Amino acid sequence: MRLKVLPLRLPLRDERHPQSHVCSACTMREQTLFGALDDEALARIHTHIDTRIFAPGDVVYARGEAGSAMFTVRAGVVRFERVTEGGDRRIVRLAGHGDLFGQETLLNQPYADEAVACTAVQLCRIPRGLVHELGLGEPGLVRELMRRWQQSLESAASWMADMATGAARRRVLKLLAELQRHADDDGRIWLPRRDEMGAMLDMTVETASRMVSRLRRERVLDVRPGRHVRVHPEALAAALRELDAA
Amino acid sequence: MRLKVLPLRLPLRDERHPQSHVCSACTMREQTLFGALDDEALARIHTHIDTRIFAPGDVVYARGEAGSAMFTVRAGVVRFERVTEGGDRRIVRLAGHGDLFGQETLLNQPYADEAVACTAVQLCRIPRGLVHELGLGEPGLVRELMRRWQQSLESAASWMADMATGAARRRVLKLLAELQRHADDDGRIWLPRRDEMGAMLDMTVETASRMVSRLRRERVLDVRPGRHVRVHPEALAAALRELDAA
């Protein structure tokens, strides 16, 4: 999956333009944390927000790391892992376009999970100092932060209900439905490696492979060369309906 | 499990005492949302916080309900359920002593899960108006709120890693370890009904029963008449270690 860098009307890292200009020109402004701020508030920002690119498999941060920034997903998919006492990793949720993560840094807490890029990923790195700079006095910002926190919580809960419940086939179908929400503009989705699917759905690579193969035979999944993967939405919906009927 | 009402130095609902007196006398003050507030701030509270009692099985609120309050657990255990499209319920996490839940009401959102009392439960009902009354200007309160949100998120993620991973025996052992954290003063724990364990751990009642029976034979669990259940901490720890070794 190739990364399409989202357009900014102004160049990044251009010293002639303070951060506020960059943010106010951001194509995602309405969807992000600072969408709630007016230009006047944005103008008070001096801390630097920069855009960072990660390749698939890159670690954004490690669990337990004492970072000092949180992140907004501009493009791509990020996963959050932790390792059980038994020693095998488990993926606890995903983040996609518009999602905020790493908020725990605002509380001076170390990161709770390991964040890993699934696809090519473009992130905005938001230093925690920036939020303090604006102050928690900015009510719009506070509210927006809370909204993000609740969103993460909701995402975790529904991940629990969808990806950790029922037979292997059901879980794989639910995962595909979720991945479809993160599809790119051409309708292509990121299909995890089989061992990654295993870590998400608590199954072996072999089982994951069998499920995928079967879904390909059933024309729910269309895997074309070069990791161009497509889902047939109707077929997927039909398969899910069929499960619920039983 | 009988509910021991936590002592308050001042009576509840006594009109002669404004809310601030009740809160400042609260035996849990340090652990709760308003622990961060000083007496001066507390004095500004006029909205009424009351204590509510629920019996096992009582619904605190339903999913989708447009409530107007959040809750702090003073005593007992609360569970959060949702129903999958297939129609079976799934418990996504628990809350115990000191935990805050229902925060989404601050965002004017309907409750995300159904909240049900597991044991006898004593809650503080905190109307959302109260937070607005204090204003989001109170930085200590905002920070405390964020901390709670992060706590819920962490709880959901670790629930995912513990209760939805591995073989049935492992999941049951992890559940017991979690329940032990919510033990009462006498060291007794709440042992869920078998179908409730099923909803937590995604297994059938029969499997849950078999696992419990086996743990009783192995002297990890001590079930005495009248729902007085005790865990042998060392035996439990040993059983968990044994799993991780394999």
Next chain:
DNA sequence: CGAGCCGTTGAGGGGATTCAAGCTCAGTGG
């Protein structure tokens, strides 16, 4: 071109579910 990673498929075994029966116990009403 061999090495290694990733994916796939098969065979066999084991763990969880399914189906079924019986048990305990609290509540109810004769």
Next chain:
DNA sequence: CCACTGAGCTTGAATCCCCTCAACGGCTCG
């Protein structure tokens, strides 16, 4: 007082789904 009932728990037997172990093919890369 005790039979009756139903809910919750337990146990057994058969089935099935998923894991384990194993082999193999395609692909990339040194």
